[in-house]
Amino acid sequence: MIDKTIASAADGVSDIFDGSTVMIGGFGEAGSPIELIHALIDHGASGLTVVNNNTGSGHVGLAALIETGNVRKMICSYPRTANSMVFPDLYRSGKIELELVPQGSLAERIRAGGAGIPAFYTQTSVGTVLSEGKEEREFDGKTFVMERGLKADFALVKCRCADRFGNLLFNKTARNFNPIMCTAANITIAQTEQIVELGGIDPEHVVTPGIFVDRVLLLENPAQESKLVAEGITYP
Amino acid sequence: MIDKTIASAADGVSDIFDGSTVMIGGFGEAGSPIELIHALIDHGASGLTVVNNNTGSGHVGLAALIETGNVRKMICSYPRTANSMVFPDLYRSGKIELELVPQGSLAERIRAGGAGIPAFYTQTSVGTVLSEGKEEREFDGKTFVMERGLKADFALVKCRCADRFGNLLFNKTARNFNPIMCTAANITIAQTEQIVELGGIDPEHVVTPGIFVDRVLLLENPAQESKLVAEGITYP
Amino acid sequence: MNPQGWTREQMAQRAALDIPDGSYVNLGIGIPEMVVQFVPEGREFIYQTENGLLGMGPDPQPGHEDPDLINAGKKPVTAIPGAAFFHHADSFVMIRGGHIDICVLGAMQVSASGDLANWSTGASDAIPAVGGAMDLVAGVKTIFVITQHQTKNGEPKIVEHCTCPLTGKGVVDRIFTNLAVIDVTSEGLAVRDLAPGISFDYVQERTPVSLKLDIKK
């Protein structure tokens, strides 16, 4: 029988190894799997490459993971926001590497990784410093830059509803990078606010089919990052 | 006000010009916009390039369009099925061109066309006659073939439900190529079995957002291709 | 004569006037976000936000903010009837595939040939952050820029060549400043409109690039 539910966040992240590439869903706090990130902090793998649109805020969730010093490199499009201090400080002091990728190229690279596409061409970033060192090529009289597909060892995602097959539904704009990261990771761990019986999700409405999900953790009342930040909470 | 609904199939296809590339949704009869195809036959543009997974069956729908002689070239993955005689006869007599593309490469080429991607690499067809003449390239020790994005002037699609913004829902496996063709065509014409008020489609469930759709035609009881074929019907 | 010309709100309103009915529009952070308040009578625009929503509505009522319903600037928004949610790859299919009609962006600098710099000062200690800006200028059909005509220090923002790192080359179609509306054309910059009480010479004096007066009324 296929049952992807797991008992704890610790179980979910227990095999994340030193040097792993970990995709973490979310756009800002929306769709950020904060409890799974905290479990990863407790688990303590080092030398991680983390893929996320941002770098977290305050001293919880992704920012807290970066603060541990276990993140060697961030791949993201927008590493600073109103309440992000952790990454900027580490970056300025040369303690963390940054691969800056336009947001759409980041999304498409992740999708390509999941789709078996090692490289594709895009007009985005042509003629800018972000295309430097990348192969440029003409198609039909226009210039494009080659971007590589991006894969991960693990993906941590947050969703609204799941079943034991790993089918997932998301909530509004908290969907963002989560579904494509599920496709690009070797092992995907999803935290969900609800688990329903098989058939409880209409097959017409499934956003992430279960084939892309390995572990499902029920977390009925996930923390809200901005509230933790406003309360001045730090993790651990 | 945005209102993409149109009054007739003839209105939908009236600007399809000689030499157009037309993507036609469907996999076999499932999701095939048979009434729009018949309107295109009546309209009568010549020298068309048609993109579809198959070549139709009997003497109705896509097969009837091919039978008119107005299709110069088919781009498809599987041009023969149980009841397809029209295409094989024309092909053997050299009266129609065929670009045979593996089904997944066809789907990905259409998506790429809609996504602004002029080319991508895939392992599919490497080492076979279908990669002959295509650029091959190594990534990470494996060989890939370059495939080009595919765009169209028009797409004809069939769906189950729509609203005046052009948001679309499909029915089961009749979804198939329809959503990606909506993204890859300059003008997309959708026939739908139902039109609902704005908000009648849950924004979490939208399959094709209206931005990809230009015209919506209500056709409450579309014909079923296999029934027409069984009844020996020919069009026109 | 008001030497400041249009206010921020008026600049946003002026830009909205140039958006055709039925357009699909993406709004950048800052003054462009205000455009949403100024849909001209009788028109309907559909706003896309690149974090996964087509059909972005007005700001939520206080107390009705939803942390899972935000825009690209991570501010709470609403969804109109007929909206759609989707993931990031699908969102950028819309943007990079040429499906968005108009994008309204802020600017650090715009060049005479339509180059845009709006993501990085290039300062060595800055944390580089690009977001979706490069995707938008590469993929959207028409790029509007809303910007003060000069910096707070009186430096020009419309320049012969950008000195800040580029977001895209030759991408800007129309510039809305506090003083004027200026088109980037193959024959150079053309002033299409002037703020009330602002003269062409006044604008030209504050612009280190030759302008042409070509108001089509």
Add this chain to the structure above:
Amino acid sequence: MNPQGWTREQMAQRAALDIPDGSYVNLGIGIPEMVVQFVPEGREFIYQTENGLLGMGPDPQPGHEDPDLINAGKKPVTAIPGAAFFHHADSFVMIRGGHIDICVLGAMQVSASGDLANWSTGASDAIPAVGGAMDLVAGVKTIFVITQHQTKNGEPKIVEHCTCPLTGKGVVDRIFTNLAVIDVTSEGLAVRDLAPGISFDYVQERTPVSLKLDIKK
């Protein structure tokens, strides 16, 4: 001794035995379609069909066929609870992205090094039609082939080199014929199982490639 070995149904059942619990499986047209009937006790497989369904169920009851719910062979099927529908590009993300565990295909020829030919005879008057076969062999982790050991005319189907146009090079992992189960290994073809009453020599005589007997029980 039955010189025919396994029947078509028994070949499908024998292949199903080698599919691990929890596998995501795509079934080709023909004998592979029969595999769906033989899920071993205590296992759960999820069948994908490339036209847009994960969680394909058994055949519909007569009279309950739905022309919008079909498999890749365009035959009516059902969807199990927990199924998902999706479009063709998403479907081939599953296939080409390496997410399907096992694909069971038919074959015209399989070579000693695992080359598969199953889409075209190469005859000059044939209408070439490939469907998803090349995507499946390129993208799916493990490729099973079910085929008669010989053609109706007694020609071998397991050959040193394929003479028909290839579907993929070095892609086949395991071959289920009416006579034997044969693995493609780096040291050549290894017989892992024999149909009841069929001897290794009997299989070798009908195979123009050297086989190794290596049954692991």
